[in-house]
Amino acid sequence: MAGGRGTAAEEDENVDHYAVLGLPSGEEGAKLTLKEIEKAYRNQSRIRHPDKRPNDPNATSDFQQLKTSFEVLKDEASRCVFDARLRARRERLVRDSFLDAKRRKLATDLEERERAAEVAEAADPVKQAERREKDVAARLQEELAEFQARKAKKPAAAPTSTSKSSEQVKKEEHGGVALDKERMLKVSWERNSGDYTAVKLRELFEKFGGVEDVVIRSKASKKRGSAIVVMSSKEAAVAATHSMCGSLSNPLLVLPVQAVASDISSSFPTKSAEPVNPKLSNIIGAGFQDYEASIMKKLQKANDLKKNTQ
Known part of the structure; x- marks a missing residue:
């Protein structure tokens, strides 16, 4: 039994x-x-x-x-x-019922926070601008990487007698995509004298012509800030370079990513031969930083000379 x-x-x-x-x-x-x-x-x-x-x-x-x-x-x-x-x-x-209820509550709370963040971002133009800046910066990095990859794979072209316009040559060098570097400006500033947002930079540079994009670099340095400003035309870029760098009291250092030698020499006269067209790959690299440091030293000397003569 x-x-x-x-x-x-x-x-x-x-x-x-x-x-x-x-x-x-x-x-x-x-x-x-x-x-x-x-x-x-x-x-x-x-x-x-x-x-x-x-x-x-x-x-x-x-x-x-x-x-x-x-x-x-x-x-x-x-x-x-x-x-x-x-x-x-x-x-x-x-216990399972309690855990299920807790999971449902966590999921609901997360969805509510995400919706609240989306609403807050939609109502805050600064946050919208920051998101656009991140998207533009990521897109620019991708384009640069693709360009460098195409350039590395492309064999050296034999010289031909056929004449081509500068715009056609530029497009061929960039794999069919015209990246007009003469409209791109490198802007830097000392953070102790004030910081700059994309909105503020856009307002400053729109005085010289249309502004297509403003990309703020990630804050890798606490002392210095920098950005890339893409103007709507070469003329606007030249005007902004001359006007912004012509005043020693201006806290912004504005340099063209690529410009003709006469533009650079007229704004920053030098005795020794120095590179005037930093490579695109050195926009955020050591080469451009050395070039920028050289310009800063010359501006500082000019500022000291002005103070001594007053």
């Missing part, structure tokens, strides 16, 4: 034996006496005996489950094991 009871108890862990006998389960079921369990079994046996249900194909298996559940509950040891399993099952369901 004990072996039979053990087999019955292990037959199906998902069956609620109290419910099979039509009894209340859970903590209330655990308080039932053996007489109450036997009474419920007798009542269910009279109702669910296969002889009472000759047309029911499941009558025999249902009655067998009734007997199995009764055997589990009438034995004190197997009933204790079953009660413990029911209790653990209820606790797991409660």
Whole structure:
């Protein structure tokens, strides 16, 4: 009998034996006496005996489950094991329900924060400008990388007698994409005398013509800031270079990424031959920084000379 009871108890862990006998389960079921369990079994046996249900194909298996559940509950040891399993099952369901509710709340809170951030960004022009600047900077970096890759793969072209316009040559050198570097200006400033945003730089340079893009460099230096300003025309770039660099009181240092030698020499006269067209790959590199440092030294000397003569 004990072996039979053990087999019955292990037959199906998902069956609620109290419910099979039509009894209340859970903590209330655990308080039932053996007489109450036997009474419920007798009542269910009279109702669910296969002889009472000759047309029911499941009558025999249902009655067998009734007997199995009764055997589990009438034995004190197997009933204790079953009660413990029911209790653990209820606790797991409660815990899972709590975790599901917590996950749903976290997901809802995250969605609300994202929506709030999107609304705040839409209402804040500064944040919109920062996002556009990041997108433009990323796009510019991709274009530079693609250009350098194409340039590295492109074989040296043999000289031909066919004449080509400067714009055609420029397009061929850039893989068919005209990157007009003569419209691009490198702008730098000392942060201790004030910082600049893309919006502020755009306002300053629009005095000399249209501004297509302003890209602020990431703040790698706490002392200095820099940006790339793309003007709408070469004339606007030249005008901005001459006007902004012509005044020693101006805190911005404005240099063309590529300009004719006469433009640079007229703004910054020098005795020794120095490079006037920094390579595109050195816009943010050491070569351009050396060039910029040289210009800064000359501006500082001119400023000191002006102070001494006053």
